[in-house]
Amino acid sequence: MEVTARAPGKIILSGEHAVVHGSTAVVASIDLYTFVSLRLSTSENDCTLRLLLKDVGLELSWDVGKIKAALPESDGFDSSTPTTCTREFSEAISALVAEQNIPEAKIGPAGISAFLWLYTSIRGFEPATVVVKSELPLGSGLGSSAALSVALAAALLASLSPGSLDSSKQGWLDFEDDKLDLLNRWAFEGEKILHGKPSGIDNTVSTYGSIIEFKSGNLTMIKSNLPLKMLITNTKVERNTKALVAGVSERTLRHPEAMASVFRAMDSISTEFSMLIQSPATDELAITENEKKIAELMEMNQGLLQCLGVSHAVIETVLRTTLKYKLTSKLTGAGAGGCVLTLLPSLLSGTLVDKVIAELESCGFQCLIAGIGGKGAQVSFISTS
């Protein structure tokens, strides 16, 4: 039996940076996924755990006996109780990763460590082949690492108790709510290895899908009544998120009053954004009206982000290009590169979208089209017997 899980990426629709200073952020899943397939070994002679990272063309393998020997003794594994990787485990896992001599440019060792931790914690030392593929560009603020943690935990948990899912059904199956909670907590443990101190937003959005309002550490799931579509332009300019967040904090220290008002404005924009998404829009006219308001909020939010000093010449290039086609854009995430969102109104012609994309791609950018606020983690079974 092979189980494949998929988990979506995310975008910040509104409130990035300001969220660090107490404002509301609105974060949504996108219908671009990371896929993790797990096939347990059926041959008794096979003692290998294989990890195939399709996107970077990397194949790693370990002897499960050697993994067991390398890791500290533990009281046994309990997949129903997510635990944090201890320093002792972390060091042992790092040594197992280091053995593989992974070319540095291909993938960070933290991703492999997170894999080994989640795999051994949930499935122990069973030989298997795990294949990872993703539609999400890595490290560009679209939640690729959380999607990996979620999809991996989803595949592992689903393989443990396939009975809880109706595996006779074709296509993508939803998890039950309690399983989603468990999955989210495991994915958060993976994120800790990947990011140190994750906010938990990315794995939560990837697990549950939909749209989440985040304020002062509190998450509220909201239901979208507006089928939004965004063009995501990956500028491929790498940025240092920590330095950008620190830069905003320093500006806040230099101009406390002005910045407090800017954060309040961003909070209002997020709240309004969230209300617009939830408000029932039944006919085309109402949808178009709400899309116009959302475009205006995006324009305002972009201005405020420029006020925080986190824009970048390459982001302005995307804004200028999409504005030529009367489309509104804003940066998403940390800024200073990364990705830019452009609202694609529901009545926009496909020809125009093609033109915008062609022009953006001619600048060397990568363009993705994403539906907003869809499903979270799901699994699919293929019987290999």
Next chain:
Amino acid sequence: MEVTARAPGKIILSGEHAVVHGSTAVVASIDLYTFVSLRLSTSENDCTLRLLLKDVGLELSWDVGKIKAALPESDGFDSSTPTTCTREFSEAISALVAEQNIPEAKIGPAGISAFLWLYTSIRGFEPATVVVKSELPLGSGLGSSAALSVALAAALLASLSPGSLDSSKQGWLDFEDDKLDLLNRWAFEGEKILHGKPSGIDNTVSTYGSIIEFKSGNLTMIKSNLPLKMLITNTKVERNTKALVAGVSERTLRHPEAMASVFRAMDSISTEFSMLIQSPATDELAITENEKKIAELMEMNQGLLQCLGVSHAVIETVLRTTLKYKLTSKLTGAGAGGCVLTLLPSLLSGTLVDKVIAELESCGFQCLIAGIGGKGAQVSFISTS
């Protein structure tokens, strides 16, 4: 005797648009002037009032007897008591202007009407030649019309009582304070003819010079301790100020909370800007520090103006060009074209300034360099006897 008056233009350093919604604006005079020279006729046979507008190459003339006959009877003129042009006078003056068949592209008839009103109100029906020249581009938000009203009223008042000024001195002479007040009130009457409902900011800055804080109709003169220099880029893109102001108001109705916070942020930026200008900066290091803070406030203000929706592709072009040279810019005035300010730090090399200007001018823009917060209206006498 010939008297020449000069009156400076203005720039809005901070708070445009937000000032309409109760925030503080900071407005400064610039050392770019409109000059008005007045030479009273010495020949008894000359009954002509001549107006030479050098910048548009226009020469107008009226027989003073005809002017007198055309205007309604009045109780005589009192230059010490500025009065508002009545509808009756306005119609009579408009007829006198219409007679001249001025090519429409050259200058609006309101400017000529303001001239005739100020001239006849202050000097009556004396034959004379009035020559107007300006360093200020017309209608681009640099206060060219107020500078015309102020320089004209200054020349007229100075010619009436040259004794109150030490006319034996060479160069530009200051008015006494009470004369400045009178001058400002006359200029305001001229502005009313030119603009309908002027705020009074432009004529006040042009009269008194220096820097003025404006909030909810109250003007406060502030003393600059920082010798600021700005590059002013005139994009030559004409804009409709009324429509832009209305657009911001409509956005405010649609998003009242967010916009209120944006206006508060702009108020804080203006207040901080004003404090920085006034704070004593005695050495180069302190000046450089304050210039950095001012650049940051300008960047923030520009972001907020983009949030209001009053930027424009052509403004972004100026921002992008100056940013290449690590210089900070913001639009000034109504936006959507008009002029853009770029801070020129005191230690900036002339070569770099030349390069920026060359690049901006190659885009078809007009570049002016201006010192900020200098003298207001002044006069100079040339004895022609």
